[in-house]
Amino acid sequence: MKNNVHWGIIGCGDVAEVKSGPAFQKAKNSYLLAVMRRNEEKVKDFAQRHHVSNWTTNALDIINSKNINAVYIATPPSTHLEYALKALEAGKNVYLEKPMVLNYDEANTLLEATKKGNNKLTVAHYRRCLPVFIAVKELLESNVIGAVSTAEITINQTKDASLIAKTDENWRTNPAISGGGYFHDIAPHQIDLMVHYFGEVATINRVDIEQNVNIHDVVKGTLKFKNGVSFKGCWNFDALENKDNCTIKGEKGSISFSFYKDEIILSIDKKEKKYQFKSTKHVQQPMIEKTVAYFLEKNENPCSVNQAATVTKIMDVFCGINKNDQHV
Template sequence: MKIDENVCWGIIGCGDVTELKSGPAFQKVEDSSLVAVMRRNEEKVKDFAERHHVKKWTTNASEIINDKSINAIYIATPPSTHLQYALQVLKANKNVYLEKPMVLNSIEAKILSDALKQSRSKLTIAHYRRVLPVFLTVKELLESNVIGHVSLAEITIHQSKSANLIAKIADNWRTNPTISGGGYFHDIGPHQIDLMVHYFGEVDTIIAVDLEKNTVSNDVVKGFVQFKNGIQFKGNWDFNAEEDKDNCTIYGMKGTISFSFYGDEIIIFLKGKQERYQFKNPMHVQQPMIEKTVGYFLGKNVNPCSIHEAAVVTQIMDVFCGIN
């Protein structure tokens, strides 16, 4: 496989997310191959490489970044090292597929954006839900004006201690703000907010709500966004709730569209009638996004999620959490 005609990947941080969601897809997508993987734990990275049939493995990220047989790198480490590794990869003139949240905050987002402008490389953010069947269909329904002029979108995510929306791991870095940027909100919130920005466009106003109820780990987050087209968005996340809830409802003049971020259906209420759409996600949920990313890196299609779009998501999260 010629490196100038194909995307030859290295992975920095082959942890849980790369086992099924993303890792295998790099070998299944056309014009794509997985050349090498990195993790600091030698036993675990060697095991990953053997099970996933990857020829090269290392515990040193620099070896991945400087490997001449690699022209693109997937950064799948915890968020606290995203900026560090992304800057190194850009300096090496290689393309980047970067896990969400893109960086810890808007300050880091500006640093990365400036570095990308000075680079010849391309960068895509892994907001993969954009191209999953459920969320593609929601966008198509909105664009076809099925529920009429949209006025409001509401997200409610309530998670009890027993909920399984987020992977439970022994070393739970997701609740350590210095590593994750906050708490569980910083782990799942980016996907949900990104979809709102993807659906409704440029943002006009961002307001935090009930900020006094928030904590350093962002257990309770509420916020409001006014888009330039007049559509409003209200978000409510509670990770200490008594009952679990996972819902987004979009209100139009003719009816509503409701869906779950972790479910498999869309419910449309229109003229007093209910209609349901059922979906099935691919085995490797990031594969459609990786296909689009490979296409972008090879000049076949536009960027499926740019740094500018992800920076807007970061800004919204910062305001919602009282960072700025």
């Protein structure tokens, strides 16, 4: 087990079906030994279809198994902290789905827990490892658009949009389970990329919205990074039409991209250049491969609790959970 990672999955729902689950069997030195879901019929079906030898309806069977040294937690966010703390206490390494926890208080609790032991925890901000977003970072680092001044995210989604997975219970719209609304489901990836690109955050501010608007339907906020980059974002899940865009502006031009279309548009001197990328079937596989290597002490943590805690704090302020002008 010292040379391999033997996984157990807690929560084999829609995310684990294609995005992540199969990658635990495809990554080098990685083996999926057991899966857990509370619904016996569904977990048994998952195990049979994905050729996993062991299944259970009790998360503690995964956490306490002597044959498992790493746990992937893919339950709804309301149980992330509980299961992560128990897994770390049991001596397991952890790969934790986003949003990492429900709020910044829970993020601090988890951060303190990781400091107490020798076990590792990686947060599944997997877009960092996808070709299109790696390319954006490389373009920024090449200084092709010069010194960056601003970055802006606009996400508009109609009520019937398919951007977010819908479940029978639709727990993503229940703040007690998800932490908020649809914003909490997709914004962690987008905000994480901004932090990944621009580094430490100086200040966070919430932008007030109209009083008659549901706070979970529309979220707005701004950031000031320590390197001088200004960011503003708007997420509207009750829009009249769909839009998905991030535009980063510099002194020489701009970089625009979608979070879901694998395309970058580089604009310099009124000339555009498009970059196209091929979608990855199991989108978490590159991140899982880096996580396995990190667990085996072959590379650094691809996304730490500390980094994800910054994202959590930003989300809290944007949603009005914490006060404006928060210094990170």
